[in-house]
Amino acid sequence: MKSVQDLYDLYEKAKSKFQNRKRHILVCGGTGCTSSNSQKIIEKFEEEFKQNNISDVEIVKTGCFGLCALGPIVIVYPEGSFYSMVKTNDVSQIVQEHIIDGKPVLNLLYKETVLEDGNVKPFSEVNFYKKQHRTALRNCGVIAAENIEEYIAREGYQALAKALTSMKCEEVIDTVKKSGLRGRGGGGFPTGLKWEFTYKSQSDKKFVACNADEGDPGAFMDRSVLEGDPHSVIEAMAIAGYAIGADMGYVYVRAEYPIAVKRLQIAIDQAKKYGLLGENIFGTGFNFDLEIRLGAGAFVCGEETALINSIEGNRGEPRPRPPFPAVKGIFGQPTVLNNVETYANIPQIILNGADWFNSIGTEKSAGTKVFALGGKINNVGLVEVPMGTTLREVIYEIGGGIPNGKKFKAAQTGGPSGGCIPAHLIDTPIDFDSLGAIGSMMGSGGLIVMDEDNCMVNIAKFFLEFTVDESCGKCPPCRIGTKRMLEILNRITDGRGKPGDIEKLEELAKNIKASALCGLGQTAPNPVLSTIKYFRDEYESHINEKRCPAGTCKKLVNVNISNEKCKGCGLCKTVCPASAIDGEKRSTHVIDRDKCIKCGACIEKCPFKAIAFK
Amino acid sequence: MCKDCSGLNPDIEKKLLEIIEIDKDKKGSAMIILHKVQELIGYIPFEAQKIIAENLNIPMAQIYGIVTFYSRFTLEPVGKYKIGVCLGTACYVKGSDKVLEKIEEILKIKAGQTTDDGKFSIDATRCVGACGLAPVMTVNEDVYGKMEPDKVSEILAKYH
The missing domain is CATH 3.40.30.10 (Glutaredoxin)
Incomplete structure (x- = not known):
C-alpha cells in the first residue's frame, strides 16, 4: 500500500466481499474455547463441508466471544444463531440440518436464544450481550483475527491514515486528551497527558511500548484483545508513534499467552507486508516498526519501570520515579507506555472524535471498561460496559447471578492490588473514582465474584501469598513487610491468632503503602485492608472464637454429618482415607474427629449432601 | 570436548551458538536468547550461561541474575x-x-x-x-x- 487511496480501495473491496457472504460460520479461537477443543470443531466442519460438497460457506476462526463458560461457541450467519458447548459429534447435525436444510438445531442452541414459539433470536439479543457496549472489543469474536483484510473491512487503519494525512502531532495528542481516555492498566492516568509529556521530551530517539504483561490472577482482557483484534493495537501504537515522534515500538507480552503472541506476530508480519508498518507509511514519510518482547513469568514486570528493564533484557526490577518513562524510558529514551486495552480504544477515538468517546461513561471516567468476570458467577467471561455501570448490573444482568442459589458476598476488583466490594455496596457505579473511594480500585479489569462459602480472611491471605511470591525483593517494605503480614494471616487462619493481630496488620499495611518502591508494593496491602474494613467480624471470629464463619479455613472447621439427611448408605465410610467414619448400614454415620484429616472426600462423595464443614 | 568450555553436548552447543549469533546484535538480546535456550535444552545449565555471557560480552553474574529472576527460566531440567x-x-x-x-x-x-x-x-x-x-x-x-x-x-x- 503506497497511499491512503490504496487503503480506501482495499476497504471497499474487502467490505463488499465480506458483506456479500451468503452464509458463514464463526468459531471461537480464543484461549478458553481452544482449551475446550474448538480447533477440532473447525476441522470437523471442514471435513463435513468437503463430504457434502459445500464450498461457499466460510469458516472464520475468531477471537474470544466473551462467554467463555459456554465454550466452544459456534455462530452461524446470516441468522446469528448461537450454538454453545458444541461437541465434535454435534457438527454433522448442524451441517445437515442448519447449513443444508436451513433449520437451526434447536436443542444445540444456547437455550436463552430459543423462544417459546420455536423461533430463534440472534446471539446479539442475549442478556449477556444486550447491556454491553463494545469499543475495545468491537472486533473480538467478530472478525478472523489472522486476516488483516477483515480488519480493514471494519475501517481498520483508517484512523492511522487520518492522523498521518490530516492531523498534526499536537492535534492527535489533543484529541486523545479531550477524549478523557484514562489508562486501562489500573492506574487510570490520563493517556493524552502521558503522550504530551513524551512529545515534549527532547530527544532524537523515542519509543512506544505496549504493556501486555497481564499478570493479575483472574484477568484476561488484554489477552482477548490481542487474540481477537491484534491490528487495533498495532494501529494505535503507530498513531502514538506519529504523535510523540517515535519510529520504533515494543509490545511486551507474557510468554504464558502463546496464542496471543502467535496472532500478534502474524498481524505484525501482515501489516508490514501491506505497508502499514515499516518505512514511508502511506507515502507520508512516516516510519514505524514494531517488535514483540516476551515476558518470562514475573508479575512485577507489569510495573512500568520494571517492564522497561525487562525489555532492555535485564532483571525486571522497578526503579524509583521520577524520572518517568516519558523522560527516561526504554534504553534511556523518552517512552510512551500504555496498556493493551488503552490502545484498543485509540483508533475509534481518532476516527469518531473526542466528543463521541467522552459521551460514553461518566464525567471523570470516559468510555468503557472491559472486565474479566470470574469466580462464583454463572456467565464467566469477558464483558465490556460503559463506565458508571453498577456492580449489580454487571453481576446479575450480564453475569447471570451466582450459581446454586448462593448469596453474593463480595467482589474483588484490581486483583492483588485492589480490594473487595461487599454486598451492601453492590450499587456502586464502576468508575475510577467511585471504586477508589470505597477502598478498592479499578485495576486492570479482573472481577472475581465471591459467595457465602468464601472466607474473606482466606481470600486476603491468598492475594498476599501471591504478592509475597512475586515480590522482586528490591525494597525491604515489600520484601519483608508483606512476608510479616502473611505470617500473621497464616496464624489467624490456623487458629493461632492473637488479640492485637488486626491492629498489627493495619500498622504494617500503612507503612508498606507509604514506603514501598513501586506501585505493586504500595498496593500489596490493599486486599488485607479492605477485607478488614468490611469483614472485620470475620477476622475477629477467627481470632477470638477460633471459628471460620464461611467454613473454609480447614484448621478451624469440623466435618459434620447431618442426622436428618444421612441415609446410612456407607459411601462416606468407604471413601474416607483416614477410616474416621463409622456407622451401620441404613443408620446415621458418625465421624471420629480425632482421626478426621478434614480432606473433604466424604463431602464430595455423599449423594444426599448430608456432610458439610461446620 | 574441551574441558574449559562445556559439558554440553556438541550438537547443542552448536545450536546455542547459532541462536546467539541471530540475536546478539539486537538491543537487550539477553532475554530473547534465554527464551530460546530454555526451549532448546529444557533448562539453562551453567555451561550455557557461560557461553551466552562470553558471546554477549556481559558478566555471567548478570546472566545468572536474569535466569534466576524469571520463573520461566530454570536451572534444573523439568519433567517430560x-x-x-x-x-x-x-x-x-x-x-x-x-x-x-x-x-x-x-x-x-x-x-x-x-x-x-x-x-x-x-x-x-x-x-x-x-x-x-x-x-x-x-x-x-x-x-x-x-x-x-x-x-x-x-x-x-x-x-x-
Missing part, C-alpha cells in the same frame, strides 16, 4: 510432562488447591519438583487465562478444565 495447576483466583475459589493436592499425592512429589524418572513435574501456576473453565490443570499443551480431584488419576494415566 509438565503439569500445571492453576492457582489463579478464579480456579482457587473453585477448589484447584484440592486438585493440586491430589496430583501431589499420586506422584509423591510436591509442586516445583520432578519425579525421579524425569517423567512428570508439577507446577502451581499463575492464572492461565482459562478462568471460564475453572479449575484448570494443564499437561504440556493440553488443557483440562472443570477439574475435580477424582479425575486426576485418569488424566495422568494418559501420559504413561
Whole structure:
C-alpha cells in the first residue's frame, strides 16, 4: 500500500466481499474455547463441508466471544444463531440440518436464544450481550483475527491514515486528551497527558511500548484483545508513534499467552507486508516498526519501570520515579507506555472524535471498561460496559447471578492490588473514582465474584501469598513487610491468632503503602485492608472464637454429618482415607474427629449432601 | 570436548551458538536468547550461561541474575510432562488447591519438583487465562478444565 487511496480501495473491496457472504460460520479461537477443543470443531466442519460438497460457506476462526463458560461457541450467519458447548459429534447435525436444510438445531442452541414459539433470536439479543457496549472489543469474536483484510473491512487503519494525512502531532495528542481516555492498566492516568509529556521530551530517539504483561490472577482482557483484534493495537501504537515522534515500538507480552503472541506476530508480519508498518507509511514519510518482547513469568514486570528493564533484557526490577518513562524510558529514551486495552480504544477515538468517546461513561471516567468476570458467577467471561455501570448490573444482568442459589458476598476488583466490594455496596457505579473511594480500585479489569462459602480472611491471605511470591525483593517494605503480614494471616487462619493481630496488620499495611518502591508494593496491602474494613467480624471470629464463619479455613472447621439427611448408605465410610467414619448400614454415620484429616472426600462423595464443614 | 568450555553436548552447543549469533546484535538480546535456550535444552545449565555471557560480552553474574529472576527460566531440567495447576483466583475459589493436592499425592512429589524418572513435574501456576473453565490443570499443551480431584488419576494415566 503506497497511499491512503490504496487503503480506501482495499476497504471497499474487502467490505463488499465480506458483506456479500451468503452464509458463514464463526468459531471461537480464543484461549478458553481452544482449551475446550474448538480447533477440532473447525476441522470437523471442514471435513463435513468437503463430504457434502459445500464450498461457499466460510469458516472464520475468531477471537474470544466473551462467554467463555459456554465454550466452544459456534455462530452461524446470516441468522446469528448461537450454538454453545458444541461437541465434535454435534457438527454433522448442524451441517445437515442448519447449513443444508436451513433449520437451526434447536436443542444445540444456547437455550436463552430459543423462544417459546420455536423461533430463534440472534446471539446479539442475549442478556449477556444486550447491556454491553463494545469499543475495545468491537472486533473480538467478530472478525478472523489472522486476516488483516477483515480488519480493514471494519475501517481498520483508517484512523492511522487520518492522523498521518490530516492531523498534526499536537492535534492527535489533543484529541486523545479531550477524549478523557484514562489508562486501562489500573492506574487510570490520563493517556493524552502521558503522550504530551513524551512529545515534549527532547530527544532524537523515542519509543512506544505496549504493556501486555497481564499478570493479575483472574484477568484476561488484554489477552482477548490481542487474540481477537491484534491490528487495533498495532494501529494505535503507530498513531502514538506519529504523535510523540517515535519510529520504533515494543509490545511486551507474557510468554504464558502463546496464542496471543502467535496472532500478534502474524498481524505484525501482515501489516508490514501491506505497508502499514515499516518505512514511508502511506507515502507520508512516516516510519514505524514494531517488535514483540516476551515476558518470562514475573508479575512485577507489569510495573512500568520494571517492564522497561525487562525489555532492555535485564532483571525486571522497578526503579524509583521520577524520572518517568516519558523522560527516561526504554534504553534511556523518552517512552510512551500504555496498556493493551488503552490502545484498543485509540483508533475509534481518532476516527469518531473526542466528543463521541467522552459521551460514553461518566464525567471523570470516559468510555468503557472491559472486565474479566470470574469466580462464583454463572456467565464467566469477558464483558465490556460503559463506565458508571453498577456492580449489580454487571453481576446479575450480564453475569447471570451466582450459581446454586448462593448469596453474593463480595467482589474483588484490581486483583492483588485492589480490594473487595461487599454486598451492601453492590450499587456502586464502576468508575475510577467511585471504586477508589470505597477502598478498592479499578485495576486492570479482573472481577472475581465471591459467595457465602468464601472466607474473606482466606481470600486476603491468598492475594498476599501471591504478592509475597512475586515480590522482586528490591525494597525491604515489600520484601519483608508483606512476608510479616502473611505470617500473621497464616496464624489467624490456623487458629493461632492473637488479640492485637488486626491492629498489627493495619500498622504494617500503612507503612508498606507509604514506603514501598513501586506501585505493586504500595498496593500489596490493599486486599488485607479492605477485607478488614468490611469483614472485620470475620477476622475477629477467627481470632477470638477460633471459628471460620464461611467454613473454609480447614484448621478451624469440623466435618459434620447431618442426622436428618444421612441415609446410612456407607459411601462416606468407604471413601474416607483416614477410616474416621463409622456407622451401620441404613443408620446415621458418625465421624471420629480425632482421626478426621478434614480432606473433604466424604463431602464430595455423599449423594444426599448430608456432610458439610461446620 | 574441551574441558574449559562445556559439558554440553556438541550438537547443542552448536545450536546455542547459532541462536546467539541471530540475536546478539539486537538491543537487550539477553532475554530473547534465554527464551530460546530454555526451549532448546529444557533448562539453562551453567555451561550455557557461560557461553551466552562470553558471546554477549556481559558478566555471567548478570546472566545468572536474569535466569534466576524469571520463573520461566530454570536451572534444573523439568519433567517430560509438565503439569500445571492453576492457582489463579478464579480456579482457587473453585477448589484447584484440592486438585493440586491430589496430583501431589499420586506422584509423591510436591509442586516445583520432578519425579525421579524425569517423567512428570508439577507446577502451581499463575492464572492461565482459562478462568471460564475453572479449575484448570494443564499437561504440556493440553488443557483440562472443570477439574475435580477424582479425575486426576485418569488424566495422568494418559501420559504413561
